Amino acid sequence: MKKFLSIALALVLMAGVFAACGDKPESGGTTDPTPPASSSAAGDTIKIAIIGCHTGEYAQYGLGVKNGATLYIDQLNASGGINGKQVEIVAYDNKADNQEAINAFNRAVDQDGITALIGDVLTGNTIAVGGEAYKINMPMITASATAEAVTYDAETDTVYANIFRTCFIDPFQGEKMANYASEKLGAKTAAIIYETGNDYSVGVKDAFIATCSALGIEIVSEEGYATGDVDFKSQLTTIASKNPDVVFCPNYYEDDGLIVTQAREVGVDAVFMGADGMSGVSGYASAADAEGTLYCSGYAPGSTDAVKAFEAAYTEKYSAETLNMFAATAYDAAMVLCNALQVAEEAGLTAGTDEYKQAVIDAIRDKSGELECITSNGYTFDAHNNPVKDACIMKVVEGTETFVENY
């Protein structure tokens, strides 16, 4: 028995040693292109950090962001960099952990001497890093964190002026679709059916209603349903009796498929509209029922020539596996950031100084409108630093979801 115990203990110890070994190379955060000498940023390179989850469950997002941004910066460096200076990337894996993310950020600031940050990737990590970056007014742009709290603290009514993003936040889609319904479809009346227990649905719906009332679209009916419901006929019968021009359903595609099918059954002939959760709806409703259904999306593969060129360059260099929406918004984020860095460089400021950081922040906010980005024709930012950008309008045509336009 004693022998058994000692062997077991020895095994446990061994396992511990091996586990520690396995951890070691990663625990320091991976620095991809190991900088040969980390002097200050004032040398002949401009250092920016890319922090995100490059391993683990959400690695798809983190790697998409890292690759997308790196792709742009490599292209920029190949064509001469910023005013002759090369842009150097220091990449850190935060393993989707808040503490790791903060450590990585501090190391990037203190040891690497970065001038700006692309990241973080996940919303929670981004809020954690944002708290640190705000203290030192470090320019920061995320390509993927969609929560409102990333750039704005509603409790204290504080806008984090140094933090930007190139992905749109959920409620923005409600505004977009209301504008689209008014401008492109000439809608005068709208009905809504939404999932009441879903923050996403409620947020998009509220934004849609607010924009509708500003545009003079009358909401004739607002119907809710509970999570897991499959029968929407009663609500849709009510909607049918009001005969609206459009029916807005900011829900997920499986529900939307059922809604569209049942709506046609009870005699709703309005155009159906939704947000990016609707992507995939064509698989859950017949082609005839779903015909003409519209939704918006942050990214549509192969939508424009610029997107096609990006996709070709990306797949040539990296795997198509991580080619997602955030790879595209990260490419844009890098473009927006590098443009702002150029403005600061041209002003002759010294990297790392407060004036330099402020110049970069001002330039991101004010000088990004003319850039030819791939997911939007330029970026402008609202009072909460959320981008006012294009969305891809998708339409169901004969059973396939096709890209219509950037709106």
Add this chain to the structure above:
Amino acid sequence: MSLVISQLINGLQSGSIYALVALGYSMVYGIIMLLNFAHGDIIMVGAYAAWFVMVRLSLNPVLAIILAILACTVLGVVIEKVAYTPLRSSPRLSLLITAIGISFLLENLAQRVFGAGAQKVPALISGPAIEIGGQRFSFIAMVTIVVSVVSMALLTFLVRKTKMGKAMRAVSEDMGTAQLMGINVNLTISFTFAVGSALAGIGSILYSCAYPQASPTMGAMLGLKAFVAAVLGGIGSIPGAMLGGFCIGLAEAIVSAVGLSVWKDGVVFAILIVVLVVKPTGILGRAIREKV
């Protein structure tokens, strides 16, 4: 007015499906005093069977309907033989727990085999909407209501007028005595499960027509609501199950129509509580004396 009629039709349509499922609950309860909580999941299997036959095997809808009903029937009998027969003399609680176990088994098996997401079931029955005096009646709604009423009529005939029906009634009254009278109890119970599951199969077809998606957990809520319908109508009573189903369907439609759709499920289960407190035997149920 036409809005009221439309909402009533909506209620009757979902009520018909609840009624068909409730019939299965009632019959099984009537004969072996078991609340067969796996009954709702038989619907799920039926929907997947229809989907499998049409999408994976690319066969025609008629064949899909027949095979789906057959699959449900066979599954019902197999569950009875494998899970319930060995426990027939055990306490009723063991049977109930086994039924819940079978329910989870089927749900998780479906998740393993077909994935957690929903599969779209292609149209099994389709036809033009019927217009009478400016009132629009959906074809599927009409088919659903008619099929379920006809099914109930046939079932009543089966139970009241045929020899097998007589055996079912006898077994339900007193299993031991029925056996002494020369009735094959095992066969009768299996037959009851087969009929109940076939009705669930019909229910699954009608359900897939109305809500054309098959998902692993689709049967759970449907089964629970049908159970409420069975209790409301009087568990063990065939017309009661039908009546209960229609009542639950109409109650849901009314609740949704007045804008309280989020409370739909809450109202259904509130009905269950009220029935159990006020009239536990249900509308058409009769009080059974405990045999001493």
